[in-house]
Every structure is written in C-alpha cells, then in structure tokens.
Amino acid sequence: MLASVRAAMLVEAKRPQTSWKTRALQLIGASLGLSAVIGLGAVISGNAALTTIAxxxxxxxxxxxVGPLLVWASVVPGRTASRWVAMAASxxxxxxxxxxxxxxxxxxxSAPEWLCTALHLAVAGPAIFTALTLLRSMAPSTPRSIAAGLAAGTTGALLGEMMCERDAAHVASFHLAAWTLAALLVVVLGARVKRRSWAA
Structure with a gap:
C-alpha cells in the first residue's frame, strides 16, 4: 500500500505542472471567448439587437x-474566503x-420559456467541460466547484442578456435556473472526476 502511494507521488512529481494562473486564463477564455463569439454571431444574424445590448x-x-472573479476564486490556491466572496458577487x-x-x-x-434554460446550458457546455478538466488538477473542494460552475454559467447568462426580450419573472425562473444548474453540474460531476493532482 505504502509503495503504491509513493509511486503515485513520484509520478505526480514528474508530471509537468500547470500554474493556477494558466488554469484561470483557460477557463476565462472558454467562458468569455465563447460568449463573445456567440454574441457576435447573434448580432450578425439579427437575433440580438444592438439597442438591447446598449x-x-x-x-x-x-x-x-464576475466571470473572471469566479474563475480566479476557483483556481487560486487556498483562500476559501475568496470563493465565498466571488459567489456572493454572482x-x-x-x-x-x-x-x-x-x-x-x-x-x-413566443417559444417555450424552458428553451432559454436549455440554450444557456448548451452554450455553457464547453466552459463546463473546461472547468471539470481543470478541477482534475486541484484538490476537491465544494466551494471551488461551485465557483467554477458559476464561472462557466456566466456564458449562458451573458447570452440571455443579449438576446432575450422577456421579463424579470422569466429571467428569475429560467435564466437563473440555467446558471444554477451549470454550477450544480460542475459540483456533482467534479466530485466524480479522477484527480490528477491533490494540490490545494
């Protein structure tokens, strides 16, 4: 048993380590980069009005x-308090x-309102995948997973603000539901991913 643990530690020590700053840039790029591309596509296609965006x-x-703030909080070593601050900001x-x-x-x-929730989650999919990939290289932490999930969910939330013309009740019920579900997905799936590192 001790020998296998020692062998695993040696393998991890030899593996090239990615800095938390690089991880942060990866998740920020996945979230905001995707939002920018989809938002631009929505404007060009006429699905998002510049007046609405303004x-x-x-x-x-x-x-x-808040997206980059959540990313930073989810990957910075230690500093659990920063994750709660970022979540409060969200x-x-x-x-x-x-x-x-x-x-x-x-x-x-006039489409069914739940389509907004589904669209937001679909758009956030790549960012959720990136968040789960990054969590494999960090010690398990529920606040960290929540922050990473909320960061990924900002992708869909940004799209909803640009494209959706429905009222506040719709936003509260369907847009925020998607944002919450994105965080829950990362928490649930993140607890099941195989860790490549247990670094804090």
Missing amino acids: LRWVTLLGLAA VAVAVVMVVLRPAATLNAS
Missing part, C-alpha cells in the same frame, strides 16, 4: 466582471439582472 450594459458589464449580479429587467417587449419570443 440598454443592458450594466448587467452585461457585471457578468463580464448572487448580487443575479439580483441586478432581475431588478433591472424591464417588461417583455413586443419582440419577445
């Missing part, structure tokens, strides 16, 4: 800021998303 600059800026942004959302416009989609 009117929602506060929530878009909040999401764009809750604050979520509240602002609901409070500042006006009544539904005439351009609001």
Whole structure:
C-alpha cells in the first residue's frame, strides 16, 4: 500500500505542472471567448439587437466582471474566503439582472420559456467541460466547484442578456435556473472526476 502511494507521488512529481494562473486564463477564455463569439454571431444574424445590448450594459458589464472573479476564486490556491466572496458577487449580479429587467417587449419570443434554460446550458457546455478538466488538477473542494460552475454559467447568462426580450419573472425562473444548474453540474460531476493532482 505504502509503495503504491509513493509511486503515485513520484509520478505526480514528474508530471509537468500547470500554474493556477494558466488554469484561470483557460477557463476565462472558454467562458468569455465563447460568449463573445456567440454574441457576435447573434448580432450578425439579427437575433440580438444592438439597442438591447446598449440598454443592458450594466448587467452585461457585471457578468463580464464576475466571470473572471469566479474563475480566479476557483483556481487560486487556498483562500476559501475568496470563493465565498466571488459567489456572493454572482448572487448580487443575479439580483441586478432581475431588478433591472424591464417588461417583455413586443419582440419577445413566443417559444417555450424552458428553451432559454436549455440554450444557456448548451452554450455553457464547453466552459463546463473546461472547468471539470481543470478541477482534475486541484484538490476537491465544494466551494471551488461551485465557483467554477458559476464561472462557466456566466456564458449562458451573458447570452440571455443579449438576446432575450422577456421579463424579470422569466429571467428569475429560467435564466437563473440555467446558471444554477451549470454550477450544480460542475459540483456533482467534479466530485466524480479522477484527480490528477491533490494540490490545494
């Protein structure tokens, strides 16, 4: 038993280590980069109006800021308190998303509301995968997994702010549900991934 543990430690010691800063950049790139590409595509295709984006600059800026904050909190060694601070910031942004959302416009989609939740999760998929991959290289931690999941979920939330014309009740029920589900997926799946490292 001791010999196998020692062998595993030697293998890990020889494996090239990726710094937490590099991990942070990877997750930020997966979340915000994907959001930028999809958002640009939505504008070009006419599914997102520039006027809507301009009117929602506060929530878009909040999401764009809290995403990297959550990433940093999820990968920085130690500092559990920073993860709770980042999660609190994401809750604050979520509240602002609901409070500042006006009544539904005439351009609001007539499609089933749950499609927003499904679309947000689909868009966040690559970022969720990246988060799970990065968690394999870190010690298991529920706050870390929640922060990483929320960071990945900002991708769908950004898309919803750019494209969806529905009201605050819809945002609270379906947009925030997707954001929460993204975090839960990372927590549940992250607890099951095989660890390549147990570094804090």
